[in-house]
Amino acid sequence: MDAITRNRPSFANIQIKLQPGDKIIAEADAMASMSANVRMKTRFSGGMIKAFMKRMFGGESLFVNEFSADAPAELVLTQGLPGDIESIDLKGTTLYLQPGAFLACEPGVTLGLGWAGLASFIGGEGLFRLKVKGNGRVWFSAYGGIFSRDITDEYIVDTGHLVAYEPSINIRVGLAGGIFSSFFGGEGLVTKVRGPGKIYMQSRNFSGLTAWMNAHMT
């Protein structure tokens, strides 16, 4: 299965060339266009209860779509926000995704919901996180560009910019500076990540967009 991410980084979308027997699982509503012979099967994302949990806590949709084809076909997947799409090839490894970041994966990948903790919730990163595990590619999307960083010690990310991270990354919430500069400097709470491991960040922050829109609505 060939997959190319096009129009990066602003309006990234994945063009997938399905061969007979290929399967891809995508977030509901991710399909932008497809060949007429592509079969789409909609199912709960990992069982009904799990799907509900993911919907409620993981920021994912209740259903996922499974695309397959008997003959070579094309499928284009995209996301709602203007931003980049990144793919990771999991080799028996795990990756944590922030709520709403998941876009698509190959059948060898399982989607699970993991407790992220109160710290994560307070930091505005959600009470739960999506755990993707297994063998195969997983695609996740972001608002703005995606950039990664290998963390060896400690690193600070503003809340809302973290998209994905490896399980070896420890996450805590802290103040950006002192009490005064944290709240009046506009940074507030930040996410403190401790390595070793890799983190993926988005260059834009969705709550930043909503705040900006709010300020311009009359």
Place this chain on the structure above:
Amino acid sequence: MYGAEEFEGGVFHESIVGGRASATIELTAGSVKALTSTDQKFEIRYSECVLDMGGASGRMVFVRTQDRKLTIFCEDRRFPKALQLDGSVELAEQLASVRGLRRSEAFSWRMWLVVGTAVCLVALFGGYYGLLAVAKASINAVPISVDEQIGKLAFESRTVEGPKINDPIIVNAVKEMVARLEPHADLKGLSFEVHVVNSKDVNAYCLPGGKIVVFTGLLKKSKTPEQVAGVLSHEMSHAIRRHGLRRVMESLGIVVAIELMVGDVGGLVALGAELGKSAALTSYSREAETEADITGVRMLHAAAIDPLELASFFEMLKDEGPEFPIAIKWLSTHPQHDERIATIRGELAKLPPQEYRELDIDWEKVQQRLKEIDAE
């Protein structure tokens, strides 16, 4: 026996493509060994191990070389235990101290969270109730003219309950009652104004600032003018105690407190007029009703009108209430009359003896005029 157990984990090393790979970890007699999914072998001797804990779950164990170039990690819950058993004594100590460190970190973070939340809550509640208290305390600082403005607007915008009665016999009778009571109002600057309205409702109210509206239903129902005076003393007390203004304050709360602090009463007046329309201005809390009862009793007593007449009016309404639906109106805003009769009697017992004088009103003539107006 060593080397029996295997764990799933991973390795960080620059020789691996991408810098990391999942691996199978084995604890042998002298070292931690890892075989990666890329078929590379790594080993760290126990004597060279530097331990750390962390990861997304907080319980991932990192085993590193002194130079930190190689890291073997494992999240398996059995791994730390196995490391303690199979590794050297020094390693067990290291593990215990790292665990303690991470735990105390987590604890202190939780502590800060709890303390921070508590401080925020206290600040929020304290601020809210503080401002509310300021708002309440500042009622006395608001000039009476504000009450008058609210009353005037509420009076003008109220739903008119019935045609206005201008008959001098009836109006003067009510004015006489108010005139007896008015000098004993302990709030100066308030001027009462009487309006009689032709309506079957047994009701009366007094708007902030002193506009009194009496319904003919109340006059007809009352056996003596003193009973009416009793009801009026209660209603006037609402104006004297500025319950209407307090209602407005409570409705606006903090906004009002801030407005008062900056000296703007425009919003207050506007809201008062709004509340007046919905009759919210003349329905008070039980606390306010009790206060009005007590103030009313004191006023009646000082004006030498028997406060027990008010109690007897309640008793009469209570007895007849169910059969006379028209009586319900006043009762609906003035519930718990048993309690209130007790309040009146209790308050009266505290006051010195007083020689009561009847009101100088020909009640029969008033009743006669009321009947004539009905017949017209």
